[in-house]
Amino acid sequence: MADVKLDHVTKIFGGRVVAVDNITLHIRDGEFFVLLGPSGCGKTTTLRIIAGLEKPTAGRVYIGGVDVTDLPPKDRDVAMVFQSYALYPHMTVYDNIAFPLKIRKMPKHEIDRRVREVARMLYIEDLLDRKPAQLSGGQQQRVALARALVRQPKVFLFDEPLSNLDAKLRIEARAFLKRLQKELKITTVYVTHDQAEAMTMADRIAVMNAGKVIQVGTPDDIYWKPTHVFVAGFIGAPSMNLVDVSYVEKEDKVYLQGPGFELDITPLASVVRPRLKHTELIMGVRPEHLEIVDRPVDPHCVPGEVYVIEPLGAETIVNVRVGDSIFKVRVLGAVKYNVGDKVYLHFDLNRVYIFDRKTGEAIII
């Protein structure tokens, strides 16, 4: 049991490429912490720095309060599951799982007891005599997990462990991993680019981009209160509608003016106006927070036309063209509209996000 602290950690490769840019994070004891971001954002490098596989260019790493920055991986008491699983191909499943214990010169009977215990827990008892090449992807993943679990490490590190599984298995494994982590209460750092994985599994998420941590928070925080347009656009499927708009005051009303439409946001004016640095903004609204109506029900409606309908069974994604922009709208079940229908989009102003176009930072959350 231990917490993990990254204190102003930077990693520069080859003197030029900044992979991790001055990151400070505190991962709490027993927490399921997800590093989320697009490929190349530095999340895997951050994980490897915690593991000791990369040495940070600057900054310190603490595990359980101990400065481990200069310790090799073997002395950090962390276990890692690799994206490729990295099962030793020349060893049986049993020997793979036993390897970390054998290296530590644990007595044979104790190794045997632990290997069998963890194999039972992960339902791979029948596979102990096989070689990794004879296993399916899901089985390999469990063996990799067993090898990490068998040592009862201070910290678990996962590098996209589910990305090699097919979609169905991935969803099963997600639930399984989450429950396992909650039972064992081992501090876990989990790297993924899949926002659904992050949202479903994490206690807290750090959203990363271009080597920087953009926002840290619970899945709820990240979804409901994105502090940056990058986070807003990255979380959610389909992703948030983001449109470049200008802030316009006319008479005693306030509008967000987009290409070919304007939205009355007068009730928000008192919140928005003091925080404005300039009038160039981005408006964001999630597909699930838009409503299609036949006629304007209040001033916060804009006229549009049904452009594309994407039925998904339980829900339908309707693309509505408003001026020169397309808004995706999520509707439960089937829709009564047809392509080309004239409709109105109703905006719930409590669910409209406004970001500064230059800095990307949220103006109202």
Next chain:
Amino acid sequence: MRLSIKMAIAYLVLVLMSIFWLLPFYIALVTSLKTHRETYVTNVLQPPSHIYLGAWIEAWNRVSRAFFNSIVVSISSTLLCVLIGSLGGYYLARFRFRGANALFFMIAVGAFIPYYVLLIPMTRLLASIGLFGTLPGLIIAYVILFSPWAALISSAFFLAIPRDFEEAAYVDGASPLQAFFRVVLPIALPGIVSTTIIVFMNIWNEFLFAVSLITDPTYRTIQPEIANLRGTTTVAWNTLMAGSLIGVLPPTIICLFLGRYFIRGLLAGTLRGAAR
């Protein structure tokens, strides 16, 4: 199934090439089974009138000591070369350090330099440490000559192994040496076997150093001893051929038994995953 003209020509060429390659072995074999007189009066391609084993017995009696000397020298120097070379090759393949490229370049130069250039320096070196004319001296010479080869060849195999394996071993608690011997080396086994075969063949077949560094007949190795079989006044072709066939026996046996590994190893760099 009818053979197309193209296939027929291909087979014809293959058969001709096989004959071309096997002919020397055939001649060596039939000559070794003839009597001394018969080797001079019959055509080289003609089989012996009856099987005569005298030449084989004669050849074995004369080369057996050298044969065992060669076994000792070849096996011990091959093992040392592969041990030193594979550690070096692994380091070259995996670790980026200051001067890595310069070192790689120097090893390559060491490997590709025409090796007879080193004959005089090697003679002086061995003489200065009192090992000239001894089997340990010859072994040291071979280790110096062939470990750069082993390093270069094996580094290619190590490069084909994904880094994840040793990183997993590090996180699992292994030191770099433990990771090498318990994880990397077993995975690289086909490549190591190929390296071993290549180095062994080179050492077994080496003539120049063997004839120059060993003066005492007691310590002579097989290649110079086979050359001696020729005799001084007349050439005893049957004995010479029998001795030569004895000389190619160990490499042939190794290829037959380890050939599978050898092919897999040679493919390791080209086909991803073939080494696993």
